[in-house]
Amino acid sequence: MLSREEIDGFDHSPEPPKPAPARAPKVTPSQPLAGEADLASRKGNWRYLAPEAAAPQADAEAPAAAPEPTRATDAPATVISARDLDLVFQTNDGPVHALSGVNLEIGKGEFVSFIGPSGCGKTTFLRAVAGLEHPTGGSLTVNGMTPDEARQARAYGYVFQAAGLYPWRTIAKNISLPLQIMGYSKADQEARVARVLELVELSGFAKKYPWQLSGGMQQRASIARALSFDADILLMDEPFGALDEIVRDHLNEQLLALWKRTEKTIGFVTHSIPEAVYLSTKIVVMSPRPGRITDVIDSPLPLDRPLDIRDTPEFIEIAHRVREGLRAGHLDE
Amino acid sequence: MLSREEIDGFDHSPEPPKPAPARAPKVTPSQPLAGEADLASRKGNWRYLAPEAAAPQADAEAPAAAPEPTRATDAPATVISARDLDLVFQTNDGPVHALSGVNLEIGKGEFVSFIGPSGCGKTTFLRAVAGLEHPTGGSLTVNGMTPDEARQARAYGYVFQAAGLYPWRTIAKNISLPLQIMGYSKADQEARVARVLELVELSGFAKKYPWQLSGGMQQRASIARALSFDADILLMDEPFGALDEIVRDHLNEQLLALWKRTEKTIGFVTHSIPEAVYLSTKIVVMSPRPGRITDVIDSPLPLDRPLDIRDTPEFIEIAHRVREGLRAGHLDE
Amino acid sequence: MRLILPVLTVVAALVALWYIAAVPMNIKGVLVEAERAGAEVTPPGAAERRDMRSFALVAQNGFAIPATWAQERPRLPAPHQVAVELWETTVEKRITSKRSLIYHAWITLSATLLGFAIGSAAGVLLAVGILYNRAMDMSVMPWAIASQTIPILAIAPMIIVVLNSVGVQGLLPKAMISAYLSFFPVVVGMVKGLRSPDAMQLDLLRTYNASPSQGFWLLRLPASMPYFFTSLKIAAAASLVGAIVGELPTGAVAGLGARLLAGSYYGQTIQIWSALFGAAILAAVLVGIIGLIQRITLKRMGLSQ
Amino acid sequence: MTALLSPKAGLWPFVAVPLIAAVLDWRLGVILAIWAAAWALNIRLSQSASPTARTLVPVIFGVTILVLWEVTVRLYAVPGVILPPPSVIGVRIANSLPILWEDFVQTFVKGALSGYAMGAVAAFAVAILVDRYDFLRRGLLPVGNFMAALPIIGTAPILVMWFGFDWESKAAVVVVMVFFPILVNTVEGLRSADRMQRDLMETYAATNWQSLLYLRLPAAMPFIFNGLKIATTLALIGAIVAEFFGSPIRGMGFRISTSVGQLALDMVWAQITVAALAGSAFYGAVALIERRVTFWHPSVRGR
Amino acid sequence: ADEVKLQLKWVTQAQFAGYYVALDKGFYEEENLDVTILPGGPDIAPTQVLAGGGADVTVEWMPAALAAREKGLPLVNIAQPFKSSGMMLTCWKDAGIETPADLSNRTLGVWFFGNEFPFMSWMSQLGISTEGKSETGVEVLKQGFNVDPLLQRQADCISTMTYNEYWQVIDAGVDPDELVTFKYEDQGVATLEDGLYVLEENLSDPAFEDKMVRFVRASMRGWKYAEENPEEAAEIVLDNDATGAQTESHQKRMMGEVAKLTAGSNGALDPADYERTVATLLAGGSDPVITRQPEGAWTHAITDAALN
Numbered sequence A, B: 001m002l003s004r005e006e007i008d009g010f011d012h013s014p015e016p017p018k019p020a021p022a023r024a025p026k027v028t029p030s031q032p033l034a035g036e037a038d039l040a041s042r043k044g045n046w047r048y049l050a051p052e053a054a055a056p057q058a059d060a061e062a063p064a065a066a067p068e069p070t071r072a073t074d075a076p077a078t079v080i081s082a083r084d085l086d087l088v089f090q091t092n093d094g095p096v097h098a099l100s101g102v103n104l105e106i107g108k109g110e111f112v113s114f115i116g117p118s119g120c121g122k123t124t125f126l127r128a129v130a131g132l133e134h135p136t137g138g139s140l141t142v143n144g145m146t147p148d149e150a151r152q153a154r155a156y157g158y159v160f161q162a163a164g165l166y167p168w169r170t171i172a173k174n175i176s177l178p179l180q181i182m183g184y185s186k187a188d189q190e191a192r193v194a195r196v197l198e199l200v201e202l203s204g205f206a207k208k209y210p211w212q213l214s215g216g217m218q219q220r221a222s223i224a225r226a227l228s229f230d231a232d233i234l235l236m237d238e239p240f241g242a243l244d245e246i247v248r249d250h251l252n253e254q255l256l257a258l259w260k261r262t263e264k265t266i267g268f269v270t271h272s273i274p275e276a277v278y279l280s281t282k283i284v285v286m287s288p289r290p291g292r293i294t295d296v297i298d299s300p301l302p303l304d305r306p307l308d309i310r311d312t313p314e315f316i317e318i319a320h321r322v323r324e325g326l327r328a329g330h331l332d333e
Numbered sequence C: 001m002r003l004i005l006p007v008l009t010v011v012a013a014l015v016a017l018w019y020i021a022a023v024p025m026n027i028k029g030v031l032v033e034a035e036r037a038g039a040e041v042t043p044p045g046a047a048e049r050r051d052m053r054s055f056a057l058v059a060q061n062g063f064a065i066p067a068t069w070a071q072e073r074p075r076l077p078a079p080h081q082v083a084v085e086l087w088e089t090t091v092e093k094r095i096t097s098k099r100s101l102i103y104h105a106w107i108t109l110s111a112t113l114l115g116f117a118i119g120s121a122a123g124v125l126l127a128v129g130i131l132y133n134r135a136m137d138m139s140v141m142p143w144a145i146a147s148q149t150i151p152i153l154a155i156a157p158m159i160i161v162v163l164n165s166v167g168v169q170g171l172l173p174k175a176m177i178s179a180y181l182s183f184f185p186v187v188v189g190m191v192k193g194l195r196s197p198d199a200m201q202l203d204l205l206r207t208y209n210a211s212p213s214q215g216f217w218l219l220r221l222p223a224s225m226p227y228f229f230t231s232l233k234i235a236a237a238a239s240l241v242g243a244i245v246g247e248l249p250t251g252a253v254a255g256l257g258a259r260l261l262a263g264s265y266y267g268q269t270i271q272i273w274s275a276l277f278g279a280a281i282l283a284a285v286l287v288g289i290i291g292l293i294q295r296i297t298l299k300r301m302g303l304s305q
Numbered sequence D: 001m002t003a004l005l006s007p008k009a010g011l012w013p014f015v016a017v018p019l020i021a022a023v024l025d026w027r028l029g030v031i032l033a034i035w036a037a038a039w040a041l042n043i044r045l046s047q048s049a050s051p052t053a054r055t056l057v058p059v060i061f062g063v064t065i066l067v068l069w070e071v072t073v074r075l076y077a078v079p080g081v082i083l084p085p086p087s088v089i090g091v092r093i094a095n096s097l098p099i100l101w102e103d104f105v106q107t108f109v110k111g112a113l114s115g116y117a118m119g120a121v122a123a124f125a126v127a128i129l130v131d132r133y134d135f136l137r138r139g140l141l142p143v144g145n146f147m148a149a150l151p152i153i154g155t156a157p158i159l160v161m162w163f164g165f166d167w168e169s170k171a172a173v174v175v176v177m178v179f180f181p182i183l184v185n186t187v188e189g190l191r192s193a194d195r196m197q198r199d200l201m202e203t204y205a206a207t208n209w210q211s212l213l214y215l216r217l218p219a220a221m222p223f224i225f226n227g228l229k230i231a232t233t234l235a236l237i238g239a240i241v242a243e244f245f246g247s248p249i250r251g252m253g254f255r256i257s258t259s260v261g262q263l264a265l266d267m268v269w270a271q272i273t274v275a276a277l278a279g280s281a282f283y284g285a286v287a288l289i290e291r292r293v294t295f296w297h298p299s300v301r302g303r
Numbered sequence E: 001a002d003e004v005k006l007q008l009k010w011v012t013q014a015q016f017a018g019y020y021v022a023l024d025k026g027f028y029e030e031e032n033l034d035v036t037i038l039p040g041g042p043d044i045a046p047t048q049v050l051a052g053g054g055a056d057v058t059v060e061w062m063p064a065a066l067a068a069r070e071k072g073l074p075l076v077n078i079a080q081p082f083k084s085s086g087m088m089l090t091c092w093k094d095a096g097i098e099t100p101a102d103l104s105n106r107t108l109g110v111w112f113f114g115n116e117f118p119f120m121s122w123m124s125q126l127g128i129s130t131e132g133k134s135e136t137g138v139e140v141l142k143q144g145f146n147v148d149p150l151l152q153r154q155a156d157c158i159s160t161m162t163y164n165e166y167w168q169v170i171d172a173g174v175d176p177d178e179l180v181t182f183k184y185e186d187q188g189v190a191t192l193e194d195g196l197y198v199l200e201e202n203l204s205d206p207a208f209e210d211k212m213v214r215f216v217r218a219s220m221r222g223w224k225y226a227e228e229n230p231e232e233a234a235e236i237v238l239d240n241d242a243t244g245a246q247t248e249s250h251q252k253r254m255m256g257e258v259a260k261l262t263a264g265s266n267g268a269l270d271p272a273d274y275e276r277t278v279a280t281l282l283a284g285g286s287d288p289v290i291t292r293q294p295e296g297a298w299t300h301a302i303t304d305a306a307l308n
């Protein structure tokens, strides 16, 4: 499918890439880990970290204590800020406490994953951020505005769990939908559609209808749709839930490359622990009834993450911590 | 949720457990691995195998060469046998070669997982075994009969990807559906329903309707339905696809315990590599266009498998091999 | 072929059944005629036979069977009689002739089309109103259902008279009755269709901060198209019935309805049946045309796979 | 269009339109003012989601229509032989209960209900056959579709000729009218069970009857009731219309046509009122049973 | 030219030949009238059309007109081209019916829609109940538009007109000897048919009155022409039939029969006939068609002006 080089090929798109002043410098790989190329070449013949080496990072709540700087920890400007957030749904069976006392700060350029059992409020939180649900308590600001104001300022690209393409529009038309609504010029629309289509490797499919594409391709088109306009915040609700592992790996790689290239802040809901760990600078573990945050893990992983990083002990260590957090949430029930 | 002891508590059900003459003796845990209780108690402080120790098993195609005997390799009686199986669907767009030259033997009491990219024919193969699709070439026998005859002899319990409960029946009524159809007495029906409900931990929900249960509970009910009558062969098509990781882990554990207790032969489709490795005695890797088997991996893992086994190098080694097989299949496209 | 064979089989079976049914249906009339013509009939005397079962009469008077398929005014005309009448009144008459079924069909069709246009437009507008106005949503539907329980044939003359008294005459009154019958399926279908986008599709537009009218034109309207065409098909058939009903109280001057009535008035069953089949064919053609437009539109929209 | 209908549009059109109309014709002004007042009230009410508002809003709508009717007839002095006001119709209903009841029994109970029951049973039986034999389905449904397009105005006199003047012929007309909608919906419903649900039956090697009883019939219920609901209004209309083509001297259709000839328009409207009430009640009753039977369907259980 | 809209009681047929002849022969045109003839049918109540302003003048039977007058719609008879009634009851002889007394315990087909009044009066004069079959009662059917109920023997007798339905029975192959007929004229219960009626309030308008004078004059010319040239009149009717359902032989015969009914009238209403009709209708026993003596239900003003 898509190689990293090809994604970088995005650079020769009409718009010159913006400088990234708030960006952390490229970090060196984590100490005890072999260089990525090295590791990749030694398939099936790996060394594992001694558990001791990973241990200190497991509790690394204070990012400064981490052995190497990661982007998320560079004290970036706050984009999303939730304080004592409460959200109660009134239903026939009585109130449902979907979110309770949620406190979270998300900085500019962070990649934050939300993980937790079904019904813990992940979707609800993302929707509240996007101004699609209205909190019943606490405060929530996005770029210093209310979520609704931010929505009117078109700050979000939202990717839903299912692709949600309109079946009566071609792929290109689907992608230009937000542009059309926001009143972009015809020429601008076309240029942008072409660019994001290339980005998600669907250039040949512009004229096809959604049902003529496989599930994975549809999902990529829906991501392209969210990218077509310049929203600073990308909210993705289990975008890869329906895909098989290999395709998923691919899209994970691509998403990471995209995030590194652009300066977007990403909120990402997933059920998969490896996916959360692989992608994020920050992992938010949630627990249901009432929905609340039980753990926030800042990832010590470097920004450059080949897929094989998932076999490293740091990775496994973080995954373990996430799993424990999840299990604790389940035991509560 | 359910501890292993509770599952063993199943033994005090009305039916005494049958003796298992064809069964392999309980094996001792793999050499370099710490005892399971030991490992479980040492959370977050594990030792890893040196890669060298795992290496010889990676290519262990000849089961006899494996360091310890596993159940699947004890040359059990063949239950399912496919020879040069072909299955072509005629569609509007021309023929689709869903299965091509498939050769596979599944012995009594084996737990066989099928893994492969979307559209590679996993479901089709399972359906063919169950007599729901009819091969267009080659031969397929189940217990020496044709799949259709085996179906008439009620040899199968089939669990579909979605729970597929009938919404107009309560959970108990859903589970008794096969019993009703097969003409079990009312009393027998009730006893069996109560037993399997207990097994999947849904005893309190007998009178509820499916839509009043969460997705995970529905899935458990559908497994209970497949277990309610004494089919020797259990075919499961991505039964846990829709569940979150923790619930999935739990059900995996339970399924394994159940399989060990009963003498069933299980065919299991999954998209998750860890799940396939964790559960199976044999992993079948498939590849699409046309659907075929690219690799059959006999698992060297012991029969006793705590969840933590997934962090062992043998496990990771097998997972790696499966992933490579999958990736190769994807590259073919 | 997959479709034609079963249809032909069923049609053949129905035609055979029809011929068989015509025998007992017409036997009494045939025997009366035969008796008047001097044939020997058992039992003699129409009054005698009046309360006898038809099958018994057929059994006792086997010779009369062919005549049951050739009566001038049968209770149930034989299929070939209807076919011949259809042929004669369509192909063999100039279409401007008052005896041409095509002439009458055209008159009915013009009222049908006008009524269909008015009814569908009203239906769509009501559906949009119900969609965007809660008060309309809550008040219109129950009364729309009640409106369809009113026997239209009963109020048709009054509608004609009332419209007449305010100076509306000609095609329009018939079209109004036709519209009355056709708006309902369109309202029901369009409300369903306009509400068919799921929460996710709607939320997507909210994240773009799309205006309500953008939501309508870009999402709801296209999403409603399959429902729209389905209800149009029902509405077309209803419009035709409405136009025929509307022809009765407008003087039954011309049109398929007048044809049915005149046939009925003079006991000309063959003429009734041919008008009936004419109407059914017209309905089939209308529905077929809409189906064609549906296929083309949905294909161009990419909605048919 | 959408902007005008939204509650945020403000109330100025509700004042302005009647005022402008009043300048042209004061009677029109009065009528529009009543309408505007009632509609504004309804818009207010509809903003609350309480169950009382849910029932109140359509009631106010209906009452408003009746008031407007009364006022229009009186203000414009419409002759009673053209359109009687609701008050006169109400008096007629109160004074003619025995006749209305007799006609109701003749037309609704004997004609419509019995025809409805027979038509539904026949449609089920054929649907089960059609569902069993695909050949029949492909052959019968298109032909049936064509037959269903035969207008009752034409078939009713024929059926009256065949089945006599009493309720039997009315029931026959009703059978013909309701048969096809129920058949089509039932056939569709019997095929609505999804593939997985059917495959489940296969894996149990269930017989055709078992799969019908345990799967296809329950799964078909929402569709069957859809057909049954459509058929309720058709049944009543069919029974009434059939009486126009010959009847004994009782029945709603008979009374309507006879009363029109006698210019007894109050009786005509009394009968129409009974028809609308009976039709709506019939529809409501079937809808109620539907809620009971298909309690499990998302459209009933909500979500 | 002045516009006049004439609403007929029934479909285009020789029963209304006079009007079609007047139209076709230009008699209306000569009176400077632009006449539109609106055919009727089973679903049209001419009185209601008149009330709704859909027509200026209508052809109606007097019982229906008087009943409408009692209902508050003041119709006035301005001319009476039909002298005698064509209504009768046609029965099967083999059913054993010979006299009106034999009717009880039989099934009779009757036209409703405002045409049932003469029958109801007759039955109440005979003392026969219409509530159902019994020794003193008959079973009444609302008969449809055609003679099928008789032919199919669903009824022992049906209502027929001398000029129309009776011949349809004969055309169906029935021998006149097989039938017994009871003419209302012979039974002394005849009521006036096919008069011209207008709304009373319009008559106070001299312009309208003048229009009607010319209309009646031209119409009567038409009727007399039709009586003298029945063949041609029937042709004219056929030309005007838009349904294309009428047959030549039937219309010619109908014209012949209708001529017998119009023969005795110059257009002016004979007050004696009127009195007889009112008496018949008032004699309806417990449920008379009209309950009191009508006032001003007819006028000679128009015919006086038209015919002199």
Ligand SMILES: Nc1ncnc2c1ncn2[C@@H]1O[C@H](COP(=O)(O)OP(=O)(O)OP(=O)(O)O)[C@@H](O)[C@H]1O
Residues within 6 Å of the ligand: A089, A090, A091, A096, A097, A098, A116, A117, A118, A119, A120, A121, A122, A123, A124, A125, A291
């Ligand atoms: N519109 C709503 N009305 C009422 N309750 C709701 C609504 N949306 C969500 N809920 C409830 O709020 C809780 C949180 O739901 P949410 O969808 O956020 O969970 P989630 O973490 O996204 O779960 P999943 O992993 O299954 O998607 C659940 O109990 C859910 O039933």
Ligand SMILES: Nc1ncnc2c1ncn2[C@@H]1O[C@H](COP(=O)(O)OP(=O)(O)OP(=O)(O)O)[C@@H](O)[C@H]1O
Residues within 6 Å of the ligand: B089, B090, B091, B096, B097, B098, B116, B117, B118, B119, B120, B121, B122, B123, B124, B125, B291
């Ligand atoms: N009934 C059918 N008619 C035509 N083609 C079919 C049918 N069922 C499956 N196929 C095709 O056969 C191929 C194999 O399908 P199958 O469902 O077995 O795949 P799978 O491995 O189960 O995929 P997934 O992981 O997506 O469930 C696919 O290309 C599919 O499109």
Ligand SMILES: Cc1ncc(C[n+]2csc(CCO)c2C)c(N)n1
Residues within 6 Å of the ligand: E009, E010, E015, E041, E042, E043, E111, E112, E113, E115, E143, E144, E145, E161, E164, E165
């Ligand atoms: C439904 C219906 N049936 C009978 C008549 C009676 N009628 C009035 S004039 C006329 C002409 C005679 O040939 C006839 C039959 C009617 N008006 N409507």
Ligand SMILES: [Mg+2]
Residues within 6 Å of the ligand: A122, A123, A124, A237
């Ligand atoms: Mg969610």
Ligand SMILES: [Mg+2]
Residues within 6 Å of the ligand: B122, B123, B124, B237
């Ligand atoms: Mg599958």
